Amino acid sequence: xxxxxxxxxxxxxxxxxxxxxxxxxxxxxxxxxxxxxxxxxxxxxxxxxxxxxxxxxxxxxxxxxxxxxxxxxxxxxxxxxxxxxxxxxxxxxxxxxxxxxxxxxxxxxxxxxxxxxxxxxxxxxxxxxxxxxxxxxxxxxxxxxxxxxxxxxxxxxxxxxxxxxxxxxxxxxxxxxxxxxxxxxxxxxxxxxxxxxxxxxxxxxxxxxxxxxxxxxxxxxxxxxxxxxxxxxxxxxxxxxxxxxxxxxxxxxxxxxxxxxxxxxxxxxxxxxxxxxxxxxxxxxxxxxxxxxxxxxxxxxxxxxxxxxxxxxxxxxxxxxxxxxxxxxxxxxxxxxxxxxxxxxxxxxxxxxxxxxxxxxxxxxxxxxxxxxxxxxxxxxxxxxxxxxxxxxxxxxxxxxxxxxxxxxxxxxxxxxxxxxxxxxxxxxxxxxxxxxxxxxxx
Numbered sequence: 001x002x003x004x005x006x007x008x009x010x011x012x013x014x015x016x017x018x019x020x021x022x023x024x025x026x027x028x029x030x031x032x033x034x035x036x037x038x039x040x041x042x043x044x045x046x047x048x049x050x051x052x053x054x055x056x057x058x059x060x061x062x063x064x065x066x067x068x069x070x071x072x073x074x075x076x077x078x079x080x081x082x083x084x085x086x087x088x089x090x091x092x093x094x095x096x097x098x099x100x101x102x103x104x105x106x107x108x109x110x111x112x113x114x115x116x117x118x119x120x121x122x123x124x125x126x127x128x129x130x131x132x133x134x135x136x137x138x139x140x141x142x143x144x145x146x147x148x149x150x151x152x153x154x155x156x157x158x159x160x161x162x163x164x165x166x167x168x169x170x171x172x173x174x175x176x177x178x179x180x181x182x183x184x185x186x187x188x189x190x191x192x193x194x195x196x197x198x199x200x201x202x203x204x205x206x207x208x209x210x211x212x213x214x215x216x217x218x219x220x221x222x223x224x225x226x227x228x229x230x231x232x233x234x235x236x237x238x239x240x241x242x243x244x245x246x247x248x249x250x251x252x253x254x255x256x257x258x259x260x261x262x263x264x265x266x267x268x269x270x271x272x273x274x275x276x277x278x279x280x281x282x283x284x285x286x287x288x289x290x291x292x293x294x295x296x297x298x299x300x301x302x303x304x305x306x307x308x309x310x311x312x313x314x315x316x317x318x319x320x321x322x323x324x325x326x327x328x329x330x331x332x333x334x335x336x337x338x339x340x341x342x343x344x345x346x347x348x349x350x351x352x353x354x355x356x357x358x359x360x361x362x363x364x365x366x367x368x369x370x371x372x373x374x375x376x377x378x379x380x381x382x383x384x385x386x387x388x389x390x391x392x393x394x395x396x397x398x399x400x401x402x403x404x405x406x407x408x409x410x411x412x413x414x415x416x417x418x419x420x421x422x423x424x425x426x427x428x429x430x431x432x433x434x435x436x437x438x439x440x441x442x443x
Contacts, residue, residue, distance in 0.1 A: 003033025004325065007076045009131060010086035010148070011037025011069070012047035014289045015314050017301040019084070020054045022318030024061040030322045036068045036076040042091075044071070046290060053293045060299040073134060080139040082321050085131060085146045086313075089123040090430045092283050097426045099268075099277035104422075105415050108265050109277065111233075112150040112201050113257045114409035115419045118388050121153040122400065123430045125392035128154050132162040143324060143361070145170055147313050150385075152200025155335040155350035157389040168362055169335025169350060170320060171200050172313040173231070173252050179312070180229040181208060181250075184222050185215075194250070196333040196354050197342060197367040202381050203333070203352045204374060205250030206367075220244060229253065233278055235267045247373060258377060258408060323357035331355065336362045343369045345382055380408055395433030400424075 008019060016037060023032050037054065039047040051069040058065045070076045077083065088095070098116030099109035108114045128148065135142055144167040146154055155169030174196050182189035187210065195207040208219045223229060224241035234253040237260060244251075257264050271277065285307055292302050316332070323330055331354050338351045341364040345351055355362030370378055384407045391399035397420070404416040424434060 003031050004081045005034045005036070005079060006032055006082045006084065006321070007036040007038060007080045007142075008084045008086065009038045009073065009076075010088065012039040012043040012050050013086045013088075014046075014050075014286050014293075014305065015086060016050045017053055017057065017293070018305055018312075018314035019317060020057050021301040022315045023065065024057060024063055026318055026322050027061075027063045027065070029326055030318070032065050034066045034068060036070055036080070038070050038073055038076045041071050047071075049290055049293045052296075053298060056296075056299040057301070073131070074138060077134055077138040077142075080135075080142045081325075082143050082145060083131070083135060083139070084317055084321075085128060085144065085148050087124065087127060087148045089120075089127055090427060092279050092286070094123065094427060094430065095120075095282070096277055096279035097423070099279055100272065101422050101426060102419060103265075103269060103272055103277075105419060106265065106269075107411070107415065107419065108257055108261065108409050109268060110257060111278070113254060114407055115404060115423060117150045117153070117201075118384075118400070118403055118407065119423045119427055121150050121157075121385075121388050122392045122434075123427060124148055124150075124154055125157040125389060126433060128158060129162055129393070132158060132164045132167075136163050142166065143168065143321070145317050145320060147171065147317060150200065152202070152335055152350055152352065153385045153388055153392075155200070156385045157392060159337055159348065159350055160386075160389060161393050166361060168320065169200065169352075170313070170316055171203075171333075171335065171352065172316055173201060173203060173254065174333035174352070175312045175316050176231055177205055177229060177250065177252060181205075181219055184219065184227045184229065185210065193331075195365075196352065197370060198252075198352055198374070198378055199350070199381055199385070200335055200352045201252065201254040202378055203252050204370075205252075206371075208250065216249070219250065220248060223250070230256075233282075235264065237263050237267065249371060249374070261409065320357060324359060324361065327359035329356055329358055331365070332357050332362075334362050336364055339364060341365070342367045342378075344375055344379055346386075349382055349386065377408070380406065392433070395431075395435065397424075397434065400434070 054067045102109035102115040110116050147170045151169040151171050158167045178192050179189045182192045193209040194205040198204045208216045224244040230236035230253040335350050335352045338345050354365045388403040401420050405413045410416050
């Protein structure tokens with residue numbers, strides 16, 4: 001049968017309308033025949049709301065994409081060409097726990113960094129690996145495009161513990177940085193190109209170009225004089241000018257957690273006391289979005305979606321899928337196997353770098369050595385991701401404790417142990433691989 005079959009697992013996500021818009025806009029080059037939106041029964045109301053909007057969007061656009069809603073992953077995956085994953089195991093309630101519990105110990109509570117990132121990974125990786133096993137049976141030639149967070153750790157686990165070789169991790173941080181630089185310079189984003197190198201939520205812009213001309217120093221000057229480069233979900237507290245000048249490359253918004261730890265912790269504690277953690281804000285944003293989505297007159301993606309911290313994720317996914325399908329050979333930053341691209345990171349590990357996107361997947365563009373000032377932090381986070389992925393797969397308490405302790409946002413092994421025990425207890429229903437009573441005794 002002609003045309004492409006795409007399956008989106010986590011189809012009831014508030015981001016799905018952006019994905020549908022991206023597919024509609026690219027229909028001439030990306031002829032999608034079927035889009036299957038898959039979710040769990042607990043997400044029925046959201047899936048039906050988003051699915052109805054997706055059908056209205058397709059109808060209004062006049063493109064022959066058939067939208068299917070399903071709670072049966074196996075039925076959906078049969079003979080798929082592309083599978084996108086945007087899942088949140090434990091929903092926003094789990095995120096709230098990831099954010100609140102570390103703050104009890106004066107440790108940053110954040111969705112993808114530190115203790116919260118570890119536990120999101122421990123919950124998410126087994127589910128993604130289950131999806132990979134289903135894909136191996138039902139659609140062995142399909143591409144997996146994952147943008148479930150923590151995307152770097154998830155990609156690491158898929159590359160290391162899954163038979164799936166056609167797997168790419170995707171993040172909206174690089175596209176957000178490019179658009180931020182464009183805003184800073186008051187130019188169209190299409191004129192900006194950035195060389196990216198590092199890990200997911202630990203990626204640096206090593207060089208910046210405007211119309212092909214290198215302008216890194218100009219952008220560094222603007223950053224050091226107070227120009228913002230951040231995201232909706234990361235507080236912008238500015239940078240010390242001398243630090244940014246000495247660094248000489250662009251940090252991503254998430255680097256604030258590592259370079260401004262005490263300032264970010266103070267901000268989180270204040271936010272929790274005033275309005276609750278970011279999960280509470282997102283919950284309200286999602287509620288408002290779904291109220292909009294229910295409007296039967298709405299047949300386009302509402303602009304309010306960009307208030308979510310993950311804006312542009314889905315558009316990046318559509319671009320990636322189109323480039324693979326059409327063998328475009330264009331350059332996009334994605335999470336893929338290192339294969340010698342960044343020296344000092346294991347060849348078989350996941351990195352986030354610019355790649356040439358072909359029908360055979362991403363071909364990383366050689367980076368070589370990272371600047372000495374950032375090399376150690378990148379290697380430390382890669383060690384954390386490696387150990388965390390092993391803990392997620394094995395359910396080994398000691399490995400989870402090791403991962404927690406070596407994360408730079410956790411101050412000691414004793415606090416790491418308290419965090420592990422509290423978070424294991426809070427999330428035990430979503431962590432069946434950990435035998436909790438035995439695990440705690442073992443510790």
